[in-house]
Amino acid sequence: MTVSLPFGLAVLTGKSIFIQVYDVIANNPQGFLTALGEHVFFLVFIPVMLAILIAVPLGVLATRKPFLERIFLGFVNILQTIPSLALFVLLIVIGFGIGTRPAIIALFLYSLLPILRNTVVGIKGVDPFLKEAALGMGMTGWQRLRMVELPLAFRVIMGGIRTSAVICIGTGTIAAYIGAGGLGQYIVRGLAFYSNGLLLAGAIPATLLALLTDFLLGRFERTVTPRGLRVEAAKNRSKS
Amino acid sequence: MIKFENVTKKYGDLTVVDNLTLEVDKGNLVALIGASGCGKTTTLKMVNRIIEPTSGNIFVNEENILRQDPVQLRRGIGYVIQQIGLFPNMTIAENITVVGKLLSWNKAHSRERAEELLHMVEMDPALYMNRYPNELSGGQQQRIGVLRALATDPEIILMDEPFGALDPITREQLQNEFINLQTRLHKTILFVTHDMDEAIKMADSIVLMRDGKIVQAAAAEEMLRNPADDYVASFIGMDRRLRSPDEVLVEEIMIPDPVTIESSRGLAEAQERMRKRRVDSLMVVDQNGVLVGIITIKDIQRNMAKGSRISDIVNSAPTFVLEGASVREAVYAMSQEGIGYLPVVDDKQRLKGLITRSSLVSVLSDVLWNSPDNGVENPEKEAVEGESR
Numbered sequence: 083m084t085v086s087l088p089f090g091l092a093v094l095t096g097k098s099i100f101i102q103v104y105d106v107i108a109n110n111p112q113g114f115l116t117a118l119g120e121h122v123f124f125l126v127f128i129p130v131m132l133a134i135l136i137a138v139p140l141g142v143l144a145t146r147k148p149f150l151e152r153i154f155l156g157f158v159n160i161l162q163t164i165p166s167l168a169l170f171v172l173l174i175v176i177g178f179g180i181g182t183r184p185a186i187i188a189l190f191l192y193s194l195l196p197i198l199r200n201t202v203v204g205i206k207g208v209d210p211f212l213k214e215a216a217l218g219m220g221m222t223g224w225q226r227l228r229m230v231e232l233p234l235a236f237r238v239i240m241g242g243i244r245t246s247a248v249i250c251i252g253t254g255t256i257a258a259y260i261g262a263g264g265l266g267q268y269i270v271r272g273l274a275f276y277s278n279g280l281l282l283a284g285a286i287p288a289t290l291l292a293l294l295t296d297f298l299l300g301r302f303e304r305t306v307t308p309r310g311l312r313v314e315a316a317k318n319r320s321k322s
Numbered sequence: 323m324i325k326f327e328n329v330t331k332k333y334g335d336l337t338v339v340d341n342l343t344l345e346v347d348k349g350n351l352v353a354l355i356g357a358s359g360c361g362k363t364t365t366l367k368m369v370n371r372i373i374e375p376t377s378g379n380i381f382v383n384e385e386n387i388l389r390q391d392p393v394q395l396r397r398g399i400g401y402v403i404q405q406i407g408l409f410p411n412m413t414i415a416e417n418i419t420v421v422g423k424l425l426s427w428n429k430a431h432s433r434e435r436a437e438e439l440l441h442m443v444e445m446d447p448a449l450y451m452n453r454y455p456n457e458l459s460g461g462q463q464q465r466i467g468v469l470r471a472l473a474t475d476p477e478i479i480l481m482d483e484p485f486g487a488l489d490p491i492t493r494e495q496l497q498n499e500f501i502n503l504q505t506r507l508h509k510t511i512l513f514v515t516h517d518m519d520e521a522i523k524m525a526d527s528i529v530l531m532r533d534g535k536i537v538q539a540a541a542a543e544e545m546l547r548n549p550a551d552d553y554v555a556s557f558i559g560m561d562r563r564l565r566s567p568d569e570v571l572v573e574e575i576m577i578p579d580p581v582t583i584e585s586s587r588g589l590a591e592a593q594e595r596m597r598k599r600r601v602d603s604l605m606v607v608d609q610n611g612v613l614v615g616i617i618t619i620k621d622i623q624r625n626m627a628k629g630s631r632i633s634d635i636v637n638s639a640p641t642f643v644l645e646g647a648s649v650r651e652a653v654y655a656m657s658q659e660g661i662g663y664l665p666v667v668d669d670k671q672r673l674k675g676l677i678t679r680s681s682l683v684s685v686l687s688d689v690l691w692n693s694p695d696n697g698v699e700n701p702e703k704e705a706v707e708g709e710s711r
Contacts, residue, residue, distance in 0.1 A: 209405070209407075211405035211407045212407055212409065212410075214372065214403065214407065215401070215403060215408075215409070216409075217372060217396070218396055218401035218403070218407075218480075219396065219397070219401065219420055219421050219424065219470075220393050220394070220395075220396035220397030220398075220421060220424055221393075221424060222393055225424060229409070229412075229423075230409055230411070233411040234410070234411060308411045308412075309454055310410045310411055310412065310413070310454025310455060310456060311410055311411055
């Protein structure tokens with residue numbers, strides 16, 4: 083029998099680490115699927131959707147009024163610097179209780195920055211002469227936003243949404259400490275029981291979930307982008 | 323059709339357009355021209371209120387545009403910009419009829435109109451309607467940019483250096499196409515350019531601006547014949563002006579460094595110099611550069627045996643003109659004497675240059691007959707100054 087250091091625990095218990103992970107999941111597949119479902123829905127989908135609904139309009143507003151840009155970005159930047167555990171505790175202290183609700187709020191707050199910043203950057207990045215052309219054609223501010231600026235900023239905004247989703251998947255595992263459920267429960271328990279199998283039964287699916295989400299959102303982005311912009315992206319790639 | 327009345331635009335203390343009054347008649351193409359920062363683009367952009375004047379009034383169709391809703395105003399005015407500005411997220415058809423969409427045209431009407439317009443510039447609708455701007459060349463893109471401005475058939479079109487970003491060959495094609503369109507459509511067009519050739523070629527009248535003021539506003543022909551002042555003349559450039567042969571001086575058209583030889587030299591050397599410089603005659607001068615005469619290859623061949631020095635055989639008392647003389651005098655002298663060469667000298671008879679038949683022909687055809695209709699292209703002059711917008 084060979085002894086390999088990274089798998090020290092496996093050697094002790096006599097089982098490969100992957101078998102341990104498999105055992106944990108196979109032991110209670112229903113529980114695993116529930117945890118996964120909770121993670122995806124409550125700790126990723128809802129916070130990111132809320133963040134899109136709030137951050138994109140705020141981002142648009144920020145591009146119209148420069149002083150708002152400083153205020154908004156300053157605020158979400160500060161939010162981002164608060165350690166996640168501290169933010170969870172802070173939300174409990176100020177009366178949101180424990181469980182899913184404070185977790186959703188905290189993850190929503192973390193999702194704001196990437197989406198807000200990318201919305202601002204994306205819209206500001208639209209060529210000034212396209213804005214002038216839009217103005218000269220007689221578009222109202224709203225029409226310019228809908229027909230020109232948002233479509234052209236779409237890819238950049240999507241980039242922010244992808245980042246937010248990945249942040250939520252990762253930070254969401256910590257939310258298990260305040261009883262929010264999700265894949266973090268395995269990690270918390272694994273740490274408590276010194277069980278690598280338990281810990282990795284949460285960590286590995288969370289990692290795979292992050293990769294898969296980023297990949298799927300990337301596919302979605304490419305499908306939705308009009309051909310005119312896709313060709314441009316292809317051209318830019320070949321140039322660089 | 324478009325009327326500026328004492329229009330001023332200031333940015334802080336900087337006056338960009340200074341009390342400008344100008345009228346553009348219906349169906350005319352008026353070019354605003356001038357160096358960078360002369361206020362021509364600002365003037366243009368005040369018509370569709372991309373830029374708001376600080377004071378003064380602008381009328382379109384007798385209506386004060388400052389009292390109109392800018393959005394409605396702009397939908398009624400075609401607008402073409404140098405950077406083309408097609409929306410990359412829309413197809414060609416959508417780009418052409420974008421103003422129609424703002425005016426809630428139905429889809430069938432939009433399609434028809436896009437097809438009709440593409441036919442006008444001989445682009446096959448079946449091929450181009452559903453393409454995206456970045457799938458087209460720069461010239462094709464600006465054709466679409468022009469069609470977009472024509473889509474709702476506005477009476478007025480504003481063009482801000484529309485062909486400035488194109489290569490010279492494409493630019494000329496588009497200019498010609500646009501002139502053809504304009505002869506059919508008779509739009510009222512305000513056109514900004516920094517290229518005098520373009521202005522001469524396209525405009526019914528030219529408005530030359532400097533420091534926010536109009537220096538001269540006149541038809542191209544009139545401006546070329548009678549520039550209002552030295553600035554206009556220098557902006558037009560010597561070689562474009564229309565002048566009579568009495569006004570053109572020989573010094574402007576002479577070859578400045580003719581091949582010379584000193585009279586004390588030998589014939590063999592003269593022959594050698596002709597061979598080297600590929601000429602068949604030499605201007606003979608003394609050591610002070612004073613013209614002594616002309617020696618041709620035939621003179622040398624005939625006299626090779628006789629003498630060995632140029633001074634022995636040179637025909638003295640050659641015909642010449644003074645450098646201040648007009649071309650008319652030069653042509654007269656050459657035809658009277660039946661000679662192909664005419665030395666140009668200063669008042670001390672020092673050699674200054676040489677006029678040949680071929681230099682006369684080429685320069686005269688440029689100077690005398692360079693009118694907007696058969697303009698001789700002059701690529702070096704295409705950008706009067708390296709202005710980018």
